[in-house]
Amino acid sequence: GWRAARAAPEPQPDADPAPLRNIMHAVKNHGAAWPFLKPVDKAEVPDYYDHIKYPMDLRSMGERLKARYYVSRRLFIADMTRIFTNCRLYNSPDTDYYRCANTLEKYFQAKMKEAGLWD
Ligand SMILES: COc1cccc2onc(N)c12
Numbered sequence: 001g002w003r004a005a006r007a008a009p010e011p012q013p014d015a016d017p018a019p020l021r022n023i024m025h026a027v028k029n030h031g032a033a034w035p036f037l038k039p040v041d042k043a044e045v046p047d048y049y050d051h052i053k054y055p056m057d058l059r060s061m062g063e064r065l066k067a068r069y070y071v072s073r074r075l076f077i078a079d080m081t082r083i084f085t086n087c088r089l090y091n092s093p094d095t096d097y098y099r100c101a102n103t104l105e106k107y108f109q110a111k112m113k114e115a116g117l118w119d
Pocket residue numbers: 034035036040045086087090091097
């Protein structure tokens with residue numbers, strides 16, 4: 001009947017932005033987040049963008065969050081993970097940058113699991 005055809009739309013999973021906002025805040029305030037707070041400065045690191053084709057950083061993620069780009073956890077996880085993979089690609093394992101990426105990634109994943117947003 002007509003009612004079935006016009007049933008309420010299925011709730012979009014992960015539609016509530018609050019958990020992602022809380023995790024973004026926690027990650028940004030972690031002691032290991034300092035290399036990732038803004039885009040890598042080409043003036044400071046002239047060859048960075050020769051190596052890294054899909055840059056990402058926490059300021060850019062915050063802008064995407066505000067713009068409601070993260071309509072699912074997968075989009076959020078993809079951008080956050082790219083921050084860490086880019087860092088481990090450009091920097092050698094014995095650098096503070098590389099160590100910060102590993103530390104912050106573990107923290108990020110723990111926060112996502114805590115929120116029930118990690119598969
Ligand atoms: C200030 O951050 C950097 C400075 C220089 C090289 C870098 O690789 N990945 C970074 N986050 C980075």
